[in-house]
Amino acid sequence: MINIDRNNNMYDYILTSNHYSGDVETIYFIKDKLTRNQFEGYLIGNAIKYLSRYNSKGGEIKDIKKAVTYLTWMVDHKNEKVM
Secondary structure, rough: OOOOOOOOOHHHOOHHHOOOOOOOOOOHHHHOOOOHHHHHHHHHHHHHHHHHHOOOOOOOOHHHHHHHHHHHHHHHHOOOOOO
């Protein structure tokens, strides 16, 4: 299971934006709709996206932290047992 630690402010950049609201965390919804391989691609793709643009938006640390979040979720995902 992907670990969402509400006490870790690194996740705030992705999870607590004003445009995300609802009863289900978006990351869980996406995971449920994709195959295992598709979800891994989604996580890696988002990490690449944030790393590739960290210098161009003026918020270098913010985008690096977002990339780290997606990579952390990838580690959590890879540590899950495949049923």
